[in-house]
Amino acid sequence: MKVKICCIQTTEEANLVIQHGATAIGLVGHMPSGPGIISDEQIATIATSIPSHIESFLLTSETTVEDIVAHHKKTKTTCIQIVDRISLGTTIDLKNVLPDIKIIPVIHVLDEWTIEEAVNMAPYVDALLLDSGNPNLAIKQLGGTGKVHNWTISKRIVQAVDVPVYLAGGLNASNIAQAIDQVQPFGVDLCSGVQTNKKVDRQKLNAFFNAIKMVGVR
Numbered sequence: 001m002k003v004k005i006c007c008i009q010t011t012e013e014a015n016l017v018i019q020h021g022a023t024a025i026g027l028v029g030h031m032p033s034g035p036g037i038i039s040d041e042q043i044a045t046i047a048t049s050i051p052s053h054i055e056s057f058l059l060t061s062e063t064t065v066e067d068i069v070a071h072h073k074k075t076k077t078t079c080i081q082i083v084d085r086i087s088l089g090t091t092i093d094l095k096n097v098l099p100d101i102k103i104i105p106v107i108h109v110l111d112e113w114t115i116e117e118a119v120n121m122a123p124y125v126d127a128l129l130l131d132s133g134n135p136n137l138a139i140k141q142l143g144g145t146g147k148v149h150n151w152t153i154s155k156r157i158v159q160a161v162d163v164p165v166y167l168a169g170g171l172n173a174s175n176i177a178q179a180i181d182q183v184q185p186f187g188v189d190l191c192s193g194v195q196t197n198k199k200v201d202r203q204k205l206n207a208f209f210n211a212i213k214m215v216g217v218r
Helices: 011-020 040-047 065-075 088-097 113-124 151-160 176-183 202-217
Strands: 002-005 024-028 055-060 079-082 102-108 128-131 165-168 187-190
Touching: 011 024, 011 040, 011 202, 024 040, 040 055, 040 065, 055 065, 065 079, 065 088, 088 102, 088 113, 102 113, 113 128, 113 151, 128 151, 151 165, 151 176, 176 187, 176 202
Parallel strands: 002 024, 002 187, 024 055, 055 079, 079 102, 102 128, 128 165, 165 187
Antiparallel strands: none
């Protein structure tokens, strides 16, 4: 089970979550809302400081090829997580421009239509990330809500696509076993579930990774 810890704000936090077993970290760029936003300079510093086998995700709210590429150029991450809706054409063009960078769009799980959205996007990206935001609001919620969405829809997406799927949204030590059992994702992604006062909490990390280990031995 791949584990991505998001909203990392310092190299110390990055090292802490990696020591506990994180296989990827999420670094949040400018957003209309949500936690963990840091500067592009901070993102680049953290992304270039971690071991090469750990993936670094730039969370960007940009939606055009030019703006996404420009944002990534400043941050030097191994993956780009696009948190707002983009067109299939944008996705295809982005992969052509950045063939060596993993492109992972966020699919905000709102209703049954989300399944069609995910199926249409999957052939043109490296992975999908299912989250609980809502890009349709006046002030867009593009992640970091700490809320669980409809895992029945998430499970159907996992079953319907041929690319890895990360599950996000309100995950923590108390519900991760149920989430994995029900959805069967490639990986999980969380932020507030291992934080206290918007900082990574060592005790919550321990509890979360212990819960992950218990899933693996059942």
